[in-house]
Structure formats: C-alpha cells, structure tokens
Amino acid sequence: MDPHTAGLWAVLARWSDRLDPRPLVRSVSGDLTRLAPAELRRAGCSAGLVRRWSQAEPLSEPPWAVVGQDHYPAPLLDLPRPPPALWLQGRPSALDGSALAVVGSRACTPYGRRMARALGQAIATAGGVVVSGGARGIDTEAHLGACQVGPSVAVLGAGLLAPVGREGRRVRDRLLAADGALISELPPHDPPTRWTFPRRNRLIAALGRVTVVVEAGLRSGAGITARLAGELGRDVYAVPGPVGAPASAGCLRLLRDGALVVEDIHTVSSLVAPAQGGPSHALLDALTAPLAPGELAERLGQPMAETLHRLVLMELSGLVRRDPVGRYVRA
Numbered sequence: 246m247d248p249h250t251a252g253l254w255a256v257l258a259r260w261s262d263r264l265d266p267r268p269l270v271r272s273v274s275g276d277l278t279r280l281a282p283a284e285l286r287r288a289g290c291s292a293g294l295v296r297r298w299s300q301a302e303p304l305s306e307p308p309w310a311v312v313g314q315d316h317y318p319a320p321l322l323d324l325p326r327p328p329p330a331l332w333l334q335g336r337p338s339a340l341d342g343s344a345l346a347v348v349g350s351r352a353c354t355p356y357g358r359r360m361a362r363a364l365g366q367a368i369a370t371a372g373g374v375v376v377s378g379g380a381r382g383i384d385t386e387a388h389l390g391a392c393q394v395g396p397s398v399a400v401l402g403a404g405l406l407a408p409v410g411r412e413g414r415r416v417r418d419r420l421l422a423a424d425g426a427l428i429s430e431l432p433p434h435d436p437p438t439r440w441t442f443p444r445r446n447r448l449i450a451a452l453g454r455v456t457v458v459v460e461a462g463l464r465s466g467a468g469i470t471a472r473l474a475g476e477l478g479r480d481v482y483a484v485p486g487p488v489g490a491p492a493s494a495g496c497l498r499l500l501r502d503g504a505l506v507v508e509d510i511h512t513v514s515s516l517v518a519p520a521q522g523g524p525s526h527a528l529l530d531a532l533t534a535p536l537a538p539g540e541l542a543e544r545l546g547q548p549m550a551e552t553l554h555r556l557v558l559m560e561l562s563g564l565v566r567r568d569p570v571g572r573y574v575r576a
Contacts, residue, residue: 248303253277254311255432256301257329260294262444266312266329275313306406306433309333320344320451323477328430328448334405335426339396342374343518346453346474348446348467349383349460354492357460358386360484364457365390365397367510370559373517374398376452378445379427383459383467385416392423400452401429402445403437443469450474455516457482457507461495468495471504480516482507511576514564528555529564535572 246254254277257266269288273279282295290298308330310317318340321327345368349357365375365387375391377384379399391397397420403409405427409417417427430448431441446466450456450473458481461467471481483504486493500506507513531544542552556573559565566576 246307248305248307249301250277251304251307252301253280253298254308254330255304256294256297258308258430258432259297259435260291261328261330261430262326262447263294264288264290265326267327270311270313270329275311304432306332309337318452320454321448324447324451327451331428331430332405332433333426333428335421336396336424337426339374339398339424339426340428340452342396343372344374344376344398344453345513345516346376346449346456346470347383347387348377348449348456348458348470349387350462350465350467350492350495351380351382351384352492353382353386353460354486354490356486357383357484357492361386361459362390363510364459364484364507364513366393367514368517369394369397370555371514371517371564373514376400376449378402378442378449378466379413379416379420381412385412387459388416388420388425392419392425396420396423396425398426398428398452400445400448401427401431402442403429404431404433404435405429406433407436442466446470447473450479451477453479454518455480455482455513457484457513458496458499458504459484460486460492461499462491463494463498465495468499471499480505482513482516511564528552528559529575532565532573532575535568535574537572541573 282299285295285298309332311330312327347364361383368375369391375387375397377387379401388397446469450470456471456474456479458467458471474481481504483496483499484507486496538553542549564576565573568574
C-alpha cells in the first residue's frame with residue numbers, strides 16, 4: 246500500500262466511531278483514491294471528515310488489515326460501525342483462537358488481581374485467547390496470567406507507537422514474547438484521548454465470544470464493554486465480590502441485571518470453544534483413562550517436566566484432577 250492510500254485509510258480510521266465504512270469502501274472496490282469529497286458528502290460524511298480527507302497526509306506505516314480483506318477479523322463485522330483499518334504488532338494468528346474478553350477496573354483490589362490472573366491463565370490453559378485492553382489493573386493481570394501459558398491480545402486506546410510508561414512497556418513485551426498481539430484502530434503515532442478508550446471497548450466486546458468482568462465501579466469502562474457485548478448478543482459473566490465494596494459495585498449491578506455468575510475458575514475455562522490442536526487439548530485427548538504423569542509424558546512423546554507443568558496448570562484451571570493414587574483424569 247502506498248503512503249498516500251495509507252493516509253486516506255488513517256483519516257477514515259480516526260472517524261471510525263461515526264460511520265460504517267463498508268458501503269463507502271464497496272462503492273470504490275476498496276480503492277480509496279477513487280473517492281472524491283463530493284462522494285463523501287453524498288454518503289453522509291460530516292463536513293469535518295470531508296475536510297480532513299481533502300487534507301490527508303501520507304502515512305509510512307500502512308494498516309495491517311482494512312475492512313473487506315479476507316484476514317480482517319470477522320467478529321468485528323458484527324459492529325454497526327466496524328473499524329475501517331487496523332494496525333497490528335505481534336503474531337496475527339493470536340486473533341484466530343477462541344477469544345474471551347477479560348476486563349475490569351484499573352484501581353483493583355488484591356482479590357481482583359488474583360482472580361484476573363487466574364482467569365487469564367485458565368483461559369490460555371484451556372486453549373483460548375485472552376482479549377483485554379492492556380491497561381494497568383485487571384487488564385494487566387489477565388494478560389500476565391495468559392502469558393504464562395499462551396498468547397493474548399491487547400486492544401489499545403492509542404496508536405501502537407504512541408509513548409507508553411515503563412510498566413506498560415513491560416507488559417507489552419511479555420505479551421509479544423508469548424506470541425500475542427497488540428492491535429489498534431488508530432494510526433501508529435496517535436496519542437490516547439478521553440474518547441479513544443471508550444471507542445476501543447467496542448472492539449474488545451466484539452472480539453470476545455464472552456466478556457468476563459472481574460471488578461468494576463458503577464461507572465466504568467468495563468461496564469461499557471459489558472453493555473456493548475450484550476448488545477452484540479455475547480454472553481456477559483461477572484465475578485461476584487463483597488457487598489458494599491466500591492470495586493464490586495459494577496459486577497453486582499451486572500449480576501442483578503442478568504449477567505451470568507463466575508462461580509469458580511472452571512466456569513470460565515469451560516467457555517473456551519474447542520481449539521484445533523494445541524498442547525493442552527492434546528493432553529486432554531490423551532486422558533482416555535486415568536494415567537500417571539510418566540505414562541502421559543510417554544504417550545505424548547514429551548519431557549516429563551513439561552507434562553507435569555501443564556498438568557499442574559490444568560488442575561488449577563479445573564480441567565483435570567488427581568485420583569486417590571495420583572493418576573490424572575479429566576475433570
């Protein structure tokens with residue numbers, strides 16, 4: 246994609262919450278250079294968008310995917326206004342798995358941190374992919390829990406190359422090292438604003454087959470994500486917390502309004518759709534009868550230490566259990 250065309254996609258991307266790009270892109274068969282300001286006005290685009298379109302500057306970092314391409318994430322097309330373009334860093338295949346969104350408050354409690362990390366680990370152990378916002382608090386803990394086992398996806402409220410603090414950079418590096426991905430609907434150098442974070446919440450809600458809220462205040466971004474997920478027909482789960490605790494107020498409200506309850510870690514790990522292959526599912530497939538760790542390692546042809554490590558994680562996630570003589574069976 247040449248810089249001029251990339252610049253035109255960037256203009257559409259910055260206005261992505263105000264228009265459905267699909268009819269516009271279809272009218273020119275994906276070639277934005279054929280769009281003229283008059284056509285944009287006839288399509289109902291605002292005067293501000295038309296003006297920015299006329300002043301579009303070249304962009305040296307083209308989008309990874311644009312609406313209409315085969316590799317554009319299909320769940321985003323459920324949105325009434327899907328993002329016209331996406332920029333990605335990391336492994337695109339991270340978006341191919343069974344994704345569950347885990348969201349919650351930045352100012353979370355120690356209980357919330359433990360739950361988010363355990364849920365992230367359980368989802369990844371079951372073969373799923375955690376989708377969250379990459380922010381501090383619940384988001385970070387869910388990503389870090391998943392990174393112990395497999396990939397996760399962070400949907401950012403700023404461009405991929407926008408400045409980020411030391412802690413945020415550490416989490417992103419861990420995520421990328423675990424074959425995860427960072428994704429943004431904003432051009433790479435665009436900074437975060439008070440508007441971009443609510444916008445990105447709709448992407449998290451769409452990418453997740455299920456949304457799990459760990460902790461949230463009554464007015465929070467996590468609550469927005471849960472509401473958007475419900476509007477898209479996705480199931481919403483909430484982790485109950487102490488009555489009267491501000492960090493639990495949003496979750497208790499969601500449960501009152503019909504969200505499903507997270508009774509234990511297995512509640513969430515069981516929501517992961519069956520994956521095609523993967524070490525955890527290979528191990529589960531091998532457990533056709535109770536087996537000792539050594540027998541299981543031999544059957545899978547993998548080191549004993551690796552088998553034990555995965556068994557411990559799966560036991561914590563509620564996927565397997567030990568019988569009285571120490572053999573493992575499916576839960």
